[in-house]
Amino acid sequence: MYFFTGFPGFIALMLLSELIGKWAPEKIYTLVLPHMKDKAIAEKERICSFTHFPHEKWEVIEGDITKPNLSLSREQLHMLASSVTHVFHLAAIYDLAVPENIARTVNVEGTKRVNEWVSSLPHLQRYIYFSTAYVSGTRQGMIFEHELDKGQAFKNHYEETKFLAEVAVQEIARNVPTTIIRPGIVVGHSKTGETIKFDGLYFMFNMFERLKFLPIIPYLGKGEAQGNFVPVDYIIDATLYLAHADEASGETYHLTDPNPYHMRDIYRMMMTEYLGKEPKGTLPLRLAKWAMSFSFVRQWLRVEKEALEYFECASIYDATNARNTLIKAGIVCPDFRDVIPVMARYYRKHRNDETKQLVIR
Structure with missing residues (x-):
């Protein structure tokens, strides 16, 4: 059972389309803000139509990652706890010019709320968190996938709040099976x-x-x-493979341009x-x-x-861990x-x- 935040954002849309086509999920839950529900339902219907995925197997749920328990009811929390095995957390403010207060509320506090909920799931097999390679901030030279806090400064509030969010995810990763995805700057298919x-x-x-x-x-x-610009289809193929690969649990991956x-x-x-x-x-x-x-x-x-x-x-973003893992599935960056x-x-x-x-x- 798969749970997504960040729908109907572009990467979430693409992930769900590929997930349905290649992994035949038994059930999908997508958490959306109330004002986005109509758009989310329309996108769900569109994807279900061309993939022939049964509509009843995909539930769009109103919620808010910045609120306690994601603004879910007790009944919803119980239902999700009994079934969810994979959580993809993509919801964030990605705008480079985002004001600090908004970035902190969504990117940092929102991720901490998701972390709290994820930590309570008894059947969780994987928590996939979308970070960014640019948590490196103003660091220069070679940057490795296992590195995070090196006392760096940041070029904007987006970078800083994504760094703080990943710090929070790294903390729960000691007890939760987690895979952290750090894309470069994503471009089209x-x-x-x-x-x-x-x-x-x-x-x-x-x-x-x-x-x-x-x-x-x-x-x-x-x-x-x-x-470091990477096409979205490489991000999608790599993420879905890593989300299901046993060796990717507890790992962090730079999905950046290797050349x-x-x-x-x-x-x-x-x-x-x-x-x-x-x-x-x-x-x-x-x-x-x-x-x-x-x-x-x-x-x-x-x-x-x-x-x-x-x-x-x-x-310079070293992607050795990603390359060595993904090559086994024939997944390479164009x-x-x-x-x-x-x-x-x-x-x-x-x-x-x-x-x-x-x-x-």
Whole structure:
């Protein structure tokens, strides 16, 4: 019996679709906020229709991870305790520009509430927690999967609160069978390009679209940092395998690009693919950040200022544990050079869909 938070978010949607297709779950429970219930039911119906999964085997439950007992009734808690074997905790605020109070409430306090509930489940076989590789914060150099607290600072409230949440998960992992997933920056499907939001690396496409009238577009900074961008289908395949592999219990995995390109190369490949031309010259990153400090610039370009930090994030993410485990199932991360054209095609087709654009403040 499978229990998910974070539905109907993109990764949860993809996980559930693949779970149904490959693992034939006996029962699925998805916890959703009351105002998201209609959307969640619509997504459930859509997935059940194309997978032919019986509707009665999937229950959408109203709740709130920031409230005691997840806002579940005594009857619901008893029902779940008697059946749940796998818990996937994905609910979080992923926005790089999220205010601190909101990030702490959802990412930290919400995860602690889920931890408390998970620790009470008598039949639990695995707790799968979605963290991020960027719990490393401002650390530089090689970062290993077994590392967490090295006294690091953080580039934004998202990173800091995900770090604090993972600290809390690590504490209960001594007594609860836990697998921690640390993805890099997730992009769309490597074959279809499908994504739910044009954030993260898609901000570059937004910027290219706005600036395409210019005869010359410069590089942003030196771009010496490695870019860790991974397609969502790799994340899904890897996560579902690790959620069921005995050897993954008690482990932490970097689902990052094992052969990352430098940001300068990624920037050039994206511009060449989307605009058919290469960057010329270099705009110092400090000047780009200064320009992005003005809201009207951010809003016109459709780029969050915080995204620029990753052009100089000199971190290298070792993924030996993930690679050695996943290779047994033939699961490998695609070469990002091959993913960029697929991303560009999908973005070009859907760039005017306002539901896929973040509200930039």
